[in-house]
Amino acid sequence: MSVMNRALQQLKEKGYKKTKQRERIIEIFASHDQYVPAKKILQDMQKEFPNISFDTVYRNLYLLSGENVLEATELEGEKHFRLSCGTGHHHHHFICTDCGKTKLIEFCPMEKINEDLKGYDVESHKFEIYGKCPLCA
Amino acid sequence: MSVMNRALQQLKEKGYKKTKQRERIIEIFASHDQYVPAKKILQDMQKEFPNISFDTVYRNLYLLSGENVLEATELEGEKHFRLSCGTGHHHHHFICTDCGKTKLIEFCPMEKINEDLKGYDVESHKFEIYGKCPLCA
DNA sequence: ATCTAAATCGTAATCATTCTTATTTAGAAT
DNA sequence: ATTCTAAATAAGAATGATTACGATTTAGAT
Numbered sequence: 001m002s003v004m005n006r007a008l009q010q011l012k013e014k015g016y017k018k019t020k021q022r023e024r025i026i027e028i029f030a031s032h033d034q035y036v037p038a039k040k041i042l043q044d045m046q047k048e049f050p051n052i053s054f055d056t057v058y059r060n061l062y063l064l065s066g067e068n069v070l071e072a073t074e075l076e077g078e079k080h081f082r083l084s085c086g087t088g089h090h091h092h093h094f095i096c097t098d099c100g101k102t103k104l105i106e107f108c109p110m111e112k113i114n115e116d117l118k119g120y121d122v123e124s125h126k127f128e129i130y131g132k133c134p135l136c137a
Numbered sequence: 138m139s140v141m142n143r144a145l146q147q148l149k150e151k152g153y154k155k156t157k158q159r160e161r162i163i164e165i166f167a168s169h170d171q172y173v174p175a176k177k178i179l180q181d182m183q184k185e186f187p188n189i190s191f192d193t194v195y196r197n198l199y200l201l202s203g204e205n206v207l208e209a210t211e212l213e214g215e216k217h218f219r220l221s222c223g224t225g226h227h228h229h230h231f232i233c234t235d236c237g238k239t240k241l242i243e244f245c246p247m248e249k250i251n252e253d254l255k256g257y258d259v260e261s262h263k264f265e266i267y268g269k270c271p272l273c274a
Numbered sequence: 275a276t277c278t279a280a281a282t283c284g285t286a287a288t289c290a291t292t293c294t295t296a297t298t299t300a301g302a303a304t
Numbered sequence: 305a306t307t308c309t310a311a312a313t314a315a316g317a318a319t320g321a322t323t324a325c326g327a328t329t330t331a332g333a334t
Binding site: 015016017019021022051052054055056059060077 | 311
């Protein structure tokens with residue numbers, strides 16, 4: 001089952017409607033195996049939908065993140081999104097600061113330090129590695 | 138030697154001038170052992186300098202970060218700053234999402250994964266843990 | 275006391291993002 | 305097929321953080 005069909009199926013089950021704009025957003029991500037800034041998505045969408053509003057793009061990016069179709073992170077003060085890796089398990093990323101491409105990091109440091117945090121209520125964590133991928137280096 | 142004197146000394150060596158505004162910014166951080174949003178610093182400064190400009194505050198926050206007097210991070214789309222821990226060695230933080238107070242995390246996960254990243258040019262990394270500290274929990 | 279680069283002020287501009295209201299549309303119900 | 309309604313969108317204003325800039329002031333060296 002394609003990424004597209006799986007996503008649309010999932011949205012349908014929650015009562016969300018299928019729109020041309022949403023389909024196109026998912027298509028764009030399917031062709032970018034990397035983190036992409038919201039602004040770039042907006043620009044790409046404008047090629048196909050000249051009158052699209054910011055709102056539509058941002059609203060859908062957040063919707064799709066909430067549904068785990070996309071993963072989000074913040075780089076240099078801008079929200080970036082990418083297709084969920086769909087590994088099914090918790091993971092982290094190396095992120096190329098040139099092209100946005102990522103490498104999966106299986107190791108999660110939290111296991112090592114939970115005992116240090118007795119009395120603390122851990123809600124989330126962020127572990128990201130930044131640099132140049134072999135192609136950009 | 139106090140934090141204040143050490144910082145002023147360091148700035149002087151680089152040819153930066155001592156100003157009332159800079160002194161006050163450092164004072165504010167010395168009384169907050171936690172991450173503080175730039176906006177909060179601006180508000181505190183306005184009490185003492187009613188005509189201070191944003192520019193002065195932001196410029197000095199970045200200057201002081203660059204000089205390692207302050208550490209910076211981005212939380213919820215806002216830059217936050219705190220006095221450098223001054224441990225002298227690399228470290229990470231647990232950050233309370235209520236009060237901004239931090240707990241030092243000595244463990245750095247990078248050692249464990251450098252061998253996974255052959256061919257990658259690692260520039261930096263971010264490892265932060267978010268949640269409620271014992272007082273806020 | 276003078277001089278000059280650094281710093282500040284005051285304000286405008288920028289940039290990402292969010293909000294609001296009116297209109298359109300997907301898809302369910304008739 | 306037509307109607308209906310909640311969901312989605314468009315258009316553009318508003319917000320909030322941050323940066324930029326010209327004019328003025330000031331720290332501190334000479």
